[in-house]
Amino acid sequence: MPSYAIIGGSRGLGLEFVRQLALDGDNIVLVTVRNKQRSPHLDDTVNQLPHNNVHILEADVVDHQAIKAAATEAGNITGSSLDVLIYNAARLEYDNLLRGLLDYDSEDQLDEEFMQSLKVNVLGSIHTVNAFLPLLRRGTAKKIIIVGTEGGERDFVRRARLSDMAAYGITKAAEHMVATKYAVALENEGFTVVSVSPGFVDVSDTKSELMSETNASKMNEIARRTFAAFPTQALLTTQVAVQRILADIRNIGPAESGAFRPSPELA
Template structure:
């Protein structure tokens, strides 16, 4: 039985992760800690239907005190057991239509997308060290790829790209520090999703599709994924614009 913690679980991809995880048999997923600044009605309904397997934990990723308190609450709920999988999903994306020169959201984006991931990961490392899987997945995007920057330039979200690239670098540093302990840290690209963050109906996939395909990787064998930047695999989409071919995206 595996335990999960998902940040930013009130809506979008985070909510879809919780939905997909709790739909799995209890013998496979014993607990899902769904963290959010403010729980949504949809998340609260999932709790009611989960037979106790979904637990809402209040957590604000830009507030270290909130994160530390959340870690204490999760530890109590686990009753001496470790946390198996952490999914750093909470993120922010704002659009700057007049280009990088008018970007004024970099500090806030960095607080959420980089510092938030660092603070949450650091706070939950002790519980993950007691877990059986020791997986930390930080949700990224191929928009953060410096190699692919020219192709991604059409998307007017420079602060998002810059901070997700920094988050990718953070992921690699954690991967190197903890590889000897059997950890797997990865920056995972779930595809272009029809969420508020992702751009709505213009995108390729629903949040539910992105969550399901991401979980194929998250729940799969960990071998070779530490410090990597995998993309989802969707048959028939290998040669499309975003190439959902399961390969590692270039940094």
């Protein structure tokens, strides 16, 4: 049975990965959340699925011991193997997400936000791959997928004049390099390691916090600049974005390893 682990699946894209993968009864779907008791969207989705093939694991990606424990639990479920790892966790709290480098009230506040973003977006992905790698080595697909963003790519940032979202964009750029480093390190073992962009996706139906008027205004301005710079880009539903990524995951192989795969409208 093909096995998938989605790291960060309580809402948004991660939740849609769980839903779509679990619709195939032959799949084993593992999903991590920070708190099982505070994942209502995931609970509702799992309860509506036709198969009993989703396994929820509790682990915060900033806690590498918890991630190791989740990997051990995953191995007990799958028989000590894993085919595809999808790292979807990201730091996305609006008050911090939308700040540019000149928007912090103090240098200490800037340091704190960058360190927290680094722990989730960069170190979290590293600790997660390291923890699940023994299972992936015994899998058949040997695929590691990092959910990235054009916001971590220099050409996109320049064209969209995206000075906002500094901690997010800078640490996601570093996360893209994480994928490339693992691609090189694992190339002789037949692995495929890529970072992929879902595009510009509407995840408002499962958001975890209300957006203030100020933040909504900032987000609208970011969207305006982005669509002005890239008029072929469209606002996608989570269903469409995940369908495209899963199709890509099925088709890619070691020849594509190490690459950043942009959304089709921006390729």
